Amino acid sequence: MKQHIFLASPHMSEEGYEKQYIKEAFDTNWIAPLGKNVTEFENEMVRKLGAGRAVALSAGTAAIHMALKAVGVGQGDIVFCQSLTFSASANPIVYERAVPVFIDSETETWNMSPQALELAFDKYAKMGRRPKAVIVVHLYGISAKIAEIKEICGRYQVPLIEDAAESLGTVYQGRYTGTFGDYGIISFNGNKIITSSGGGMLLVNTEDAQEKAQKVLYWATQAREPAPWYQHTEIGYNYRMSNIVAGIGRGQLKVLDRRVEKKRYILEYYRKHLGDLPGISFMPMPQEAYCNCWLSVLQLAENCPVKPKDIMRALAEDDVESRPVWKPMHLQPIFAGCDFVSQVQDLCILEEESGADSSVSGQIFARGICMPSDSKMTDEDLQRICDVVRELWK
Numbered sequence: 001m002k003q004h005i006f007l008a009s010p011h012m013s014e015e016g017y018e019k020q021y022i023k024e025a026f027d028t029n030w031i032a033p034l035g036k037n038v039t040e041f042e043n044e045m046v047r048k049l050g051a052g053r054a055v056a057l058s059a060g061t062a063a064i065h066m067a068l069k070a071v072g073v074g075q076g077d078i079v080f081c082q083s084l085t086f087s088a089s090a091n092p093i094v095y096e097r098a099v100p101v102f103i104d105s106e107t108e109t110w111n112m113s114p115q116a117l118e119l120a121f122d123k124y125a126k127m128g129r130r131p132k133a134v135i136v137v138h139l140y141g142i143s144a145k146i147a148e149i150k151e152i153c154g155r156y157q158v159p160l161i162e163d164a165a166e167s168l169g170t171v172y173q174g175r176y177t178g179t180f181g182d183y184g185i186i187s188f189n190g191n192k193i194i195t196s197s198g199g200g201m202l203l204v205n206t207e208d209a210q211e212k213a214q215k216v217l218y219w220a221t222q223a224r225e226p227a228p229w230y231q232h233t234e235i236g237y238n239y240r241m242s243n244i245v246a247g248i249g250r251g252q253l254k255v256l257d258r259r260v261e262k263k264r265y266i267l268e269y270y271r272k273h274l275g276d277l278p279g280i281s282f283m284p285m286p287q288e289a290y291c292n293c294w295l296s297v298l299q300l301a302e303n304c305p306v307k308p309k310d311i312m313r314a315l316a317e318d319d320v321e322s323r324p325v326w327k328p329m330h331l332q333p334i335f336a337g338c339d340f341v342s343q344v345q346d347l348c349i350l351e352e353e354s355g356a357d358s359s360v361s362g363q364i365f366a367r368g369i370c371m372p373s374d375s376k377m378t379d380e381d382l383q384r385i386c387d388v389v390r391e392l393w394k
């Protein structure tokens with residue numbers, strides 16, 4: 001029987017580092033709360049990435065929430081957020097009763113279009129409004145044009161939050177993603193390039209990083225005031241990472257570079273073995289960036305007779321997992337009332353069923369497919385997948 005192939009699944013270190021860190025935690029009874037693994041995981045991440053400060057949290061989503069609070073987002077504020085992303089990038093905006101305004105992507109990086117971002121700033125300036133924050137995403141590990149976006153935000157004096165949940169290990173112009181924005185966020189969810197079994201981290205890169213990180217720690221641990229009794233002046237959250245989880249994370253961080261190499265190899269493999277098929281292209285690889293290639297994403301030309309759903313069905317019949325590209329937030333029923341700013345004029349619906357429209361993000365959604373990108377795959381697995389896909393072109 002053929003083995004099931006996952007889209008992306010946990011891949012512990014070959015050396016068993018994770019177990020060593022967990023064992024240490026057991027041996028010293030530092031099961032919870034906090035403990036050495038948490039502090040060391042933060043320190044190791046700061047050193048690895050060159051970030052200001054790091055706060056280990058229970059999820060990447062929690063990290064986005066804390067970043068929004070740290071920049072002071074509150075009721076009625078607007079936040080510019082990349083539309084093509086996972087809903088976790090945008091949901092925390094609503095937790096704080098603020099209003100997301102979604103920004104379209106560009107074809108060169110699939111991420112936030114600097115042009116659309118300028119249009120949005122312009123549009124809202126005319127109404128006498130300025131967003132409280134901008135959230136940019138490095139989708140699938142492809143770097144956004146982060147320097148350009150940072151420059152625009154700087155010009156308008158609006159803090160930048162970098163959702164690097166999918167791009168840990170991606171380098172842009174010699175620097176790791178997650179360290180460009182005032183705040184960067186990382187996820188260690190089970191399907192990400194490294195996993196702690198679930199968790200996240202907030203990177204604080206502001207000049208007052210120490211102070212901001214302290215504030216986040218306070219909110220993330222139930223907002224307890226320094227008093228002899230339980231005293232609260234603010235609403236708190238239970239968002240801190242546990243010492244066991246951090247032990248897994250520490251072990252995984254040791255093999256991050258190895259995982260990046262394998263993910264890049266997987267994309268190269270698909271390129272080599274499927275690239276000749278008419279109508280197939282691959283996710284962009286911006287020149288200034290060294291991408292972690294978390295997921296390998298194919299794109300099918302508009303006139304290609306094979307559709308993403310055909311590939312997904314054929315793979316599923318062979319017990320191989322694949323996924324559609326994220327459905328943009330501006331097309332999600334839950335965000336139907338939100339504004340969307342695109343550089344594309346006269347938007348129209350292209351696909352009734354999925355709701356895909358003619359925006360750049362809408363087209364990436366309609367024509368893209370996330371291929372199996374599990375770092376445990378062998379060449380035989382990759383060959384098996386490519387054979388299934390090639391069959392559709394016969």
Ligand SMILES: *Cc1c(COP(=O)(O)O)cnc(C)c1O
Nearest residue numbers: 059060061086088089165187189
């Ligand atoms: C996974 C992910 C998140 C959320 O991270 P969790 O750790 O699952 O909460 C946020 N943004 C993007 C783009 C993601 O892919």
